[in-house]
Amino acid sequence: MSAKWPNWLPIRKDLATLTPYGAPQVNAKVRLNTNENPYSLSRELQESLTSAIKRELADLNRYPDRDAIKLRTDLANSLRDETGLTLEASSIWAANGSNEIIQSILLAFEGAALGFEPSYSMHPLITEVVGKNWVSIARTANYEVTKNEIELAIKSDDAKIVFLTTPNNPTGNSTDISLIEKLAGGLMSRGALLVVDEAYAEFSSQPSAITLLGSYPNILVSRTMSKAFAFAGARLGYLVADRKVIEAIELVRLPYHLSSLTQAAARAALANRGALQIDVKRLSESRDQLAKALGELGLTVYASDANFILFGGFRQSAEELWRNLLDKGVLIRDVGLAGKLRVTIGTEDENRAFLVALKQSVRG
Numbered sequence: 480m481s482a483k484w485p486n487w488l489p490i491r492k493d494l495a496t497l498t499p500y501g502a503p504q505v506n507a508k509v510r511l512n513t514n515e516n517p518y519s520l521s522r523e524l525q526e527s528l529t530s531a532i533k534r535e536l537a538d539l540n541r542y543p544d545r546d547a548i549k550l551r552t553d554l555a556n557s558l559r560d561e562t563g564l565t566l567e568a569s570s571i572w573a574a575n576g577s578n579e580i581i582q583s584i585l586l587a588f589e590g591a592a593l594g595f596e597p598s599y600s601m602h603p604l605i606t607e608v609v610g611k612n613w614v615s616i617a618r619t620a621n622y623e624v625t626k627n628e629i630e631l632a633i634k635s636d637d638a639k640i641v642f643l644t645t646p647n648n649p650t651g652n653s654t655d656i657s658l659i660e661k662l663a664g665g666l667m668s669r670g671a672l673l674v675v676d677e678a679y680a681e682f683s684s685q686p687s688a689i690t691l692l693g694s695y696p697n698i699l700v701s702r703t704m705s706k707a708f709a710f711a712g713a714r715l716g717y718l719v720a721d722r723k724v725i726e727a728i729e730l731v732r733l734p735y736h737l738s739s740l741t742q743a744a745a746r747a748a749l750a751n752r753g754a755l756q757i758d759v760k761r762l763s764e765s766r767d768q769l770a771k772a773l774g775e776l777g778l779t780v781y782a783s784d785a786n787f788i789l790f791g792g793f794r795q796s797a798e799e800l801w802r803n804l805l806d807k808g809v810l811i812r813d814v815g816l817a818g819k820l821r822v823t824i825g826t827e828d829e830n831r832a833f834l835v836a837l838k839q840s841v842r843g
């Protein structure tokens with residue numbers, strides 16, 4: 480038993496050695512470490528959220544709609560506008576952040592889970608928490624998933640749940656839709672699922688894997704309102720999948736898991752999604768400018784389709800540069816890749832503050 484836990488505590492042996500998810504929540508002046516949208520919600524949207532929540536208050540003594548039908552219908556309409564595809568509420572499921580989506584998938588389906596790493600650290604962490612095995616396939620030196628990695632995944636017979644993050648976190652690059660299709664096809668023929676984590680899809684120029692759902696019912700697309708939608712504090716993630724997948728997930732969901740306040744708030748935000756698309760465009764432009772500025776500093780910049788940039792090529796260690804920047808009031812992310820750091824795109828002022836601090840640190 481690990482020394483961390485007292486003897487009287489019957490903690491599961493497989494949990495005793497784990498550490499909880501811990502992006503540092505430090506109180507820095509400029510926070511560019513968790514890929515949130517830096518722009519807060521508009522005054523108008525805040526007001527429509529207040530009215531939407533207020534309308535729920537008289538019924539707060541009652542349980543919420545367990546199936547969140549109105550919200551799932553609104554999500555279907557929003558996705559129809561984005562992709563041109565007609566989706567039914569029955570092929571969408573909503574939860575408290577896409578982390579609950581990931582956990583529910585891992586609870587509902589058998590077998591090991593597999594991912595192409597480096598990628599989102601919660602995929603292996605939640606896999607272990609639910610007591611499953613994790614199979615890791617390394618991305619190429621450039622962090623790509625190519626035909627080779629896809630063939631390895633298709634051949635990993637134990638893995639019934641394969642995660643692919645695109646655009647990938649923390650590297651920022653996307654996987655081509657033709658490769659996603661190849662992976663889905665290979666997994667379909669051996670009865671395995673492909674979970675495409677599209678947390679950053681709104682920033683990407685690539686088509687969504689939702690467009691493949693009609694041909695490959697084993698594709699599960701996970702989305703979130705935490706990033707582009709500027710809604711991280713509200714906690715709303717959603718899954719787009721075959722209705723049989725969603726029926727299976729309903730077996731493991733907790734009753735009334737999604738509060739009536741969350742449902743109402745998310746619906747109000749979806750009704751105002753036009754305003755958020757402007758932020759997405761602004762952030763994508765800022766990303767391209769920041770990537771250029773980092774390149775001009777002589778740093779190695781990884782091409783990003785998301786709202787963050789991975790960079791390397793500095794002379795200090797990642798830990799050292801991370802600390803130097805924090806001392807200057809700028810918090811970015813050490814993602815555990817040697818010699819590399821990840822920065823979230825902030826407001827123009829925040830990006831400027833980051834660049835000033837970075838210039839001093841890499842030259843100083």
Ligand SMILES: *Cc1c(COP(=O)(O)O)cnc(C)c1O
Pocket residue numbers: 514575576577578579599644648676678702703704705711714715716
């Ligand atoms: C941020 C992130 C999520 C989690 O989002 P929530 O909806 O806030 O739980 C999921 N996947 C990836 C790849 C992310 O970066």
